[in-house]
Amino acid sequence: MNTDDERVVFFDIDGTLLDTSDFAETARKAAIGLMVDNGLPLDKDEAYGVLKTIIREKGSNYGKHFNVLTQVVLGHEDPMLVALGMITYHNVKMALLRPFPETINTLIYLKSQGYRLAVISNGITIKQWEKLVRLNIHSFFDEVITSEEVGKEKPEKLIFDVALRKMKGNPEKSVMIGNKFKADALGAVNAGLSAILINSDITEDDRAYIKKEQLDIHVLDDIGDVRTIL
Numbered sequence: 501m502n503t504d505d506e507r508v509v510f511f512d513i514d515g516t517l518l519d520t521s522d523f524a525e526t527a528r529k530a531a532i533g534l535m536v537d538n539g540l541p542l543d544k545d546e547a548y549g550v551l552k553t554i555i556r557e558k559g560s561n562y563g564k565h566f567n568v569l570t571q572v573v574l575g576h577e578d579p580m581l582v583a584l585g586m587i588t589y590h591n592v593k594m595a596l597l598r599p600f601p602e603t604i605n606t607l608i609y610l611k612s613q614g615y616r617l618a619v620i621s622n623g624i625t626i627k628q629w630e631k632l633v634r635l636n637i638h639s640f641f642d643e644v645i646t647s648e649e650v651g652k653e654k655p656e657k658l659i660f661d662v663a664l665r666k667m668k669g670n671p672e673k674s675v676m677i678g679n680k681f682k683a684d685a686l687g688a689v690n691a692g693l694s695a696i697l698i699n700s701d702i703t704e705d706d707r708a709y710i711k712k713e714q715l716d717i718h719v720l721d722d723i724g725d726v727r728t729i730l
């Protein structure tokens with residue numbers, strides 16, 4: 501194996517490759533709107549509040565939020581309303597799914613530099629592949645490693661270890677690109693990789709911590725700026 505082949509760039513998906521700002525909220529509100537218009541006996545704000553509570557209790561990756569919503573409100577499941585909610589949610593979300601303007605150019609650039617690419621994502625494997633396929637960027641990636649598959653979420657070291665093993669990557673020559681300071685950047689650095697943060701939630705305290713601990717974390721505004729480092 502050429503030593504260059506050990507260089508892997510791992511990406512997070514949501515908020516990193518894809519612009520997911522407000523995406524789930526808009527889709528949920530559209531779904532609730534149609535469910536209320538078709539007989540769910542609450543006003544839209546109340547119904548949205550109930551749905552948010554269910555999502556908080558069950559987690560966002562639970563697959564049956566709308567089933568539970570009808571059970572809670574009606575005392576029984578209403579299959580027509582559940583189907584309406586699910587399909588509307590799905591359609592709106594897919595319609596809003598879009599890469600950042602510089603995502604595709606950056607992926608092309610990284611491949612041209614000889615990096616191999618993979619995804620490390622806290623999420624459900626098929627759902628995450630679905631996003632990549634819908635955006636037609638799936639062929640850039642050799643592997644998608646998810647928390648569903650590994651049984652641990654970022655920032656746990658195990659998910660990074662599994663990803664490196666699957667990709668036969670050398671952690672010292674590999675980098676994680678994500679938008680979350682703790683999950684993506686600290687997790688990666690703890691597993692021996694370097695990290696690049698883009699569109700991140702990083703605070704001044706986090707920046708001070710990076711400096712104090714001399715962590716190998718770069719903070720960039722835009723995915724297009726990755727080429728200034730790699």
Ligand SMILES: [Mg+2]
Pocket residue numbers: 512513514515516678679680
């Ligand atoms: Mg993310």
